[in-house]
Amino acid sequence: MDFAESDEQQMIRKLVRDWAEEVLPPTISKRDDEQIAPSKEWKQFCEMGLQGVTIPEEFGGNPVDDISESIIIEELARVDPSLSVMFCVHVGLCAKTIVLHGNQQQKETYLPRLAAGEVGAYSLSEAGAGTDAAAMVCKAKLSEDGSHYLLNGEKMWVTNGEQAEIYILFAKDVDHPEYGVKKHGGTTAFIIERGFEGFEVGKKEDKLGIRSSDTCTLILTDCKVPVENVLKSPGSGFPIAMNALDNSRIGIAAQALGIAQGAFDCALKYSTERETFGVPIQRHQMITAYLADMATRISAARHLVYRASWAKQQHYEHGAPRHSLEASMAKLYAGDTAMWVADLAVQILGGYGYTKDFPVERFFRDAKVTQIYEGTQEVQRLVIVRNLP
Amino acid sequence: MLMNGVPVGGLSHPLEWMVKTMPDIAVLIKRVPDTIAKIIVVDGTIDLSGVKWIISPYDEYAIESALQHREATGGSVTAITLGNADCDKTLKDAKALGCDELVRLWQDGWESLDSNGVQSILAGAISDLGSEIVYCGKAAADTNAGSTGPGVAEKLGWASISNVVSVSFEEGGVEALVPVAGGQAKVGINFPCLLTIDKGPNEPRRPNVRGIMMARKAEVNLKGGQAPAATISVISKSTPPAKPPGKTYHGAENVPAVVQALRDEANVI
Numbered sequence: 057m058d059f060a061e062s063d064e065q066q067m068i069r070k071l072v073r074d075w076a077e078e079v080l081p082p083t084i085s086k087r088d089d090e091q092i093a094p095s096k097e098w099k100q101f102c103e104m105g106l107q108g109v110t111i112p113e114e115f116g117g118n119p120v121d122d123i124s125e126s127i128i129i130e131e132l133a134r135v136d137p138s139l140s141v142m143f144c145v146h147v148g149l150c151a152k153t154i155v156l157h158g159n160q161q162q163k164e165t166y167l168p169r170l171a172a173g174e175v176g177a178y179s180l181s182e183a184g185a186g187t188d189a190a191a192m193v194c195k196a197k198l199s200e201d202g203s204h205y206l207l208n209g210e211k212m213w214v215t216n217g218e219q220a221e222i223y224i225l226f227a228k229d230v231d232h233p234e235y236g237v238k239k240h241g242g243t244t245a246f247i248i249e250r251g252f253e254g255f256e257v258g259k260k261e262d263k264l265g266i267r268s269s270d271t272c273t274l275i276l277t278d279c280k281v282p283v284e285n286v287l288k289s290p291g292s293g294f295p296i297a298m299n300a301l302d303n304s305r306i307g308i309a310a311q312a313l314g315i316a317q318g319a320f321d322c323a324l325k326y327s328t329e330r331e332t333f334g335v336p337i338q339r340h341q342m343i344t345a346y347l348a349d350m351a352t353r354i355s356a357a358r359h360l361v362y363r364a365s366w367a368k369q370q371h372y373e374h375g376a377p378r379h380s381l382e383a384s385m386a387k388l389y390a391g392d393t394a395m396w397v398a399d400l401a402v403q404i405l406g407g408y409g410y411t412k413d414f415p416v417e418r419f420f421r422d423a424k425v426t427q428i429y430e431g432t433q434e435v436q437r438l439v440i441v442r443n444l445p
Numbered sequence: 446m447l448m449n450g451v452p453v454g455g456l457s458h459p460l461e462w463m464v465k466t467m468p469d470i471a472v473l474i475k476r477v478p479d480t481i482a483k484i485i486v487v488d489g490t491i492d493l494s495g496v497k498w499i500i501s502p503y504d505e506y507a508i509e510s511a512l513q514h515r516e517a518t519g520g521s522v523t524a525i526t527l528g529n530a531d532c533d534k535t536l537k538d539a540k541a542l543g544c545d546e547l548v549r550l551w552q553d554g555w556e557s558l559d560s561n562g563v564q565s566i567l568a569g570a571i572s573d574l575g576s577e578i579v580y581c582g583k584a585a586a587d588t589n590a591g592s593t594g595p596g597v598a599e600k601l602g603w604a605s606i607s608n609v610v611s612v613s614f615e616e617g618g619v620e621a622l623v624p625v626a627g628g629q630a631k632v633g634i635n636f637p638c639l640l641t642i643d644k645g646p647n648e649p650r651r652p653n654v655r656g657i658m659m660a661r662k663a664e665v666n667l668k669g670g671q672a673p674a675a676t677i678s679v680i681s682k683s684t685p686p687a688k689p690p691g692k693t694y695h696g697a698e699n700v701p702a703v704v705q706a707l708r709d710e711a712n713v714i
Contacts, residue, residue, distance in 0.1 A: 063534060064661045067541060071652055105654040118654045 061127075068124045071104060072131035080136045087138070087268035088418055091260070093219050094139045094268055098175065101139070108171035110152040115167035117151075122369035123362050126310035130361070133314025134321070137422040138268035140314060142175070144307035145215045150176025153224050153300045154247065156372075157287045166222055166247060177220035178304075179211040179274055180297050186213070187435055189297060190240035194227040194276065198283070198290075205229070205246070205286075207279040210258065213429070217257055217272025223248040224287070224300070225274070232291040240294040245287035254279035265421035302383050305430045306364045309386035312394035312426035313361050316354045319394075319401035319419040323347070326405050326414070343404060350397045357390040381443040387426075388436040394423040467519040468636060471571055472511040472544065473581035473593065474504040474526050476535040480586050489682060500535055503582025505649040507642040510612050511580045512543050512650070517614040521545040525570055527555060527563060533665045540660040541652035547663055548574070552670040559677040564596035566670035571601060573668070577636040578619065583608050583643045594641035603637045610645035 061069070079100055087094060101107070109125055111117025120128075125147065133140035151170045154162060170176050185191040194209030207227050214223070225248045234241030248255060258273035287296060324347060327338035337343045364386035370376035398420040402409035409416045427433045478484070479497040486492070500508070511522045523546040524539035526532050536547040550566050552558070558566070571579055579598075584591035591607075598605030610629070611622040618635040622645075634640075652660075694703050707714045 062661075063537060064657050067538065067652065067657045067660070068654065071654070071657065075651065103653065104651060109654060118658060120654060120658065 062121075064120070065124050065127055068120065069127050069131055072106070072128050073134070075101070075104065076132055076135040076139075080139065084136055084268070084415075084418075085412065089267075091262065091267045091270075093270040094136070094142060095219055097136075097139060098142065098219075099173065101143070102173035107143070107146060107173050108151075110147045110155060111167050111171045112155065115163055116171035117167065118171075122306075122365040126306060126313075126361055126365040129307050129310035130314040130317065130358075133311040134318040136268070137311055137315050137318075137419070138266045140311045141266055141269050141308070142216055142219075144304065144311060145178055146170065146176045148304040148307045149178035149300050150220075150222060150224055152303055153178070153245070153287070153296065156299070157245070157296050158247075161284065162247060162287070170222060174221040175216050175219045177214055177216040177223045178300065179214045179217075179223050179225040181213045182210065183212050187432055189226075190243070190294065192226065192228060192243070196227040196229045196242075196244055196246070196281070198229070198231055202283065204283060205244075205281045207246070207248075207254070207276040207281055209276050211274040211276070213261070214272050214274055215269055217274060218260060218270035221250045223250070223274070226293050226297055227276075229290045234291055242291050243293035243297070244290045245293035245296045246281050247285040247287065248279070248281055252279055252281060263425075265418070265423070265425050267421075301431060302378065302380050303368060305383040305387040305436075306361065306368055306379075308426055308430040309357075309361045309364065309383070309390040312387070312390035312423065313354065313357050315394040315419050315423050315426065316350075316357060316390070316397040319398040319416050319423070320347075320350050320354055322414060322416050322419075323350070323401035323404040323409075326408070330405075337404070346400050346404060350400055353393045354397060357386075357393040360386040360389050380439055381445075384431070384436040384439040384443070387430060388433055388440065391423075391426040391433060391436075394419075394426050398423040467521075468514070468577045469575055470511050470514050470520050470522045471574060471576035471579045472504070472507050472522060472524050472539070473567060473579065473597070474508065474524055474535060474539055475501045475582070475585045475587075475593075476526065476528060476532045477501040477585055477587040486684060498531070498535065500538055501582050501586045503584060503586070503642060503644070505582075506644055506647070507580040507582045507640075508539055508542055508544065509647055509649040510609075510640070510642050513647065514578070514580075514612065514614050514619070515543075515545075518616065523548055523574060523576065525550065525567065525574075527551070527566060527670070529555070536665050537660040537663060538652075540663040541656040542650060543652075543656060547665045548668055549665050550668050550670045552672055555670075557675065558672055559675040560590065560592045560596060561677070562672035562675055564593060564600050565672045567593070568597045568600035569670060570668055571597065579603075579639040581639070581641055583641040591641070594639055598639040601637070601639070603639055604634055605639040605641070606632055606634060607641045608643045609640045610643050611647065612640065612642075 079097060105118045106128055108117035109120045112119060129140050129144050132143055154166055180189055182192050182194060196205040196207045198205055225246050226243055228235055228242040229244045232242035254277045256275040258275045261271045263271060327343055328336050330337050364379060364382035367379035367382040371379050401416040402420050405414055405416055408414050476498050478493060479499045482496045484491055515522050522544045524536055524544040525548045526536055527550040532549055536549060540547055550570050552566060581594045595605055595607060606621045606623060609621040609623055613620045620631055620633050621640055622629050622631055
């Protein structure tokens, strides 16, 4: 067992950290206040080639190991959790899903575009179908000549909804024999382009946190999708969706880890600078204890996240068992750690922590979503117990 | 052979001129403690065991110049360092930025070589490689001596320019912008030559992920060196004298005292 980061993992961490610390802070408050998506920052980010880390070289990508992918997400979230989730969805839920389930033609059509920086998204949830994804009501009907599907319905909570060009979107094929028989019967995964007829980006949500991440509804009105854009086959979408979530859960766990680290770094620095009763507050035992506990929990979360990333790679490259258990444990623990650490970070900064002069209030707001999306903490516990050896 | 970018003498092969316009570029890099590292002194020597190591910052500017040179004229860039296997990481950092070849020079007792020895080994390697132009940082962040570049050039019998802030690339040579009293001078120089690079308008690039993954697979060519025995030895080291404690004044009545102290002790007004 080796816990050391490899040379390239160290180099990738340094690359992303240096870039994030230099490029993101000048615009971060404004983007958070006004809910502006980080499109300009994304363009700059793409110069490093990181948008293609889950895409094979033959399709223009720059593959890295799965721990490195988590390190990139973590380092982005340490400064800007919104850009972090944008990256996470692009490389994980969108590109990786096409890599795993797309046919040669779909890979040739879409992966080079995603590798070149066109933004990807993933759309499973609906107003009445979040945790209970199989309850979706969005419908797909094959045209009479069999050349395309017509999709109708409204999707919700779509990360990158406003910026994306390419979406993995799930709807139920009403002609599928299992439609209406099994709860998730007929669920089909489609690759949808922003320009498709009948596709429209709807309302952008006004959120508590990750406000620079564009979360939108998508409105499908006889949206015309060629049959070539069905992933695998009609009716095979539900396992694709669940499998994608196993992968992206690790990404969100890495995001939560980065949020915790960012909040902690700020609190640690403040604790050495701020003096009360003649000494830096770090010397007061209560604060010392907070910092020790925060650092320890972050370290524990980091081990779970990297181990889950490793298990994911073992699964795809060496046929090891699915990494559902590791992914859910990492997400559960890292999400709770982000919230808990961000809370204490605000506490350590006191009144200053409650203002927008310091980033901890933003980390505090951003942390909350890591306990909700990619499967709530309650769902993680279900997955964990059902997958115990 | 080229003179001012124009081929002179007979060409033995019609492609020779084409080939010769693609220079072999070398860049000398040094592994140094991170410039923000906390320096711990134990028993009069510096304890470097817990220190993070980086490419010396001026060498990053040298790499940037070398890469821009290659982009402008073609050719290949060889990064060269002297040291033990730990320095391979430094070379791989250079590879991730885009250098083509990596060479690590090694000699037993390399850590105790004096400047003359280091320069001899580097000059020998540059001769063997057939490099036509060499870039290096104007000074290393650890010793801050600034002797390596000019020393190597002298050993090679080459012309050199120090403290270059900007380079433009010509066939058969370069033009370098250097600070002179009251302004800047543009200096033309033919191959073979050596430039030491100062911080200039061209910020060193970042690596990209493809470069990092290529660096992982990159091979470091190990070459032995032969340096003359050291003629310089360090007799003693000492820390700078401790800074006297600051003085604090309170209240408007102390303004004259502060002014007097600023004038007489601090010599700032």
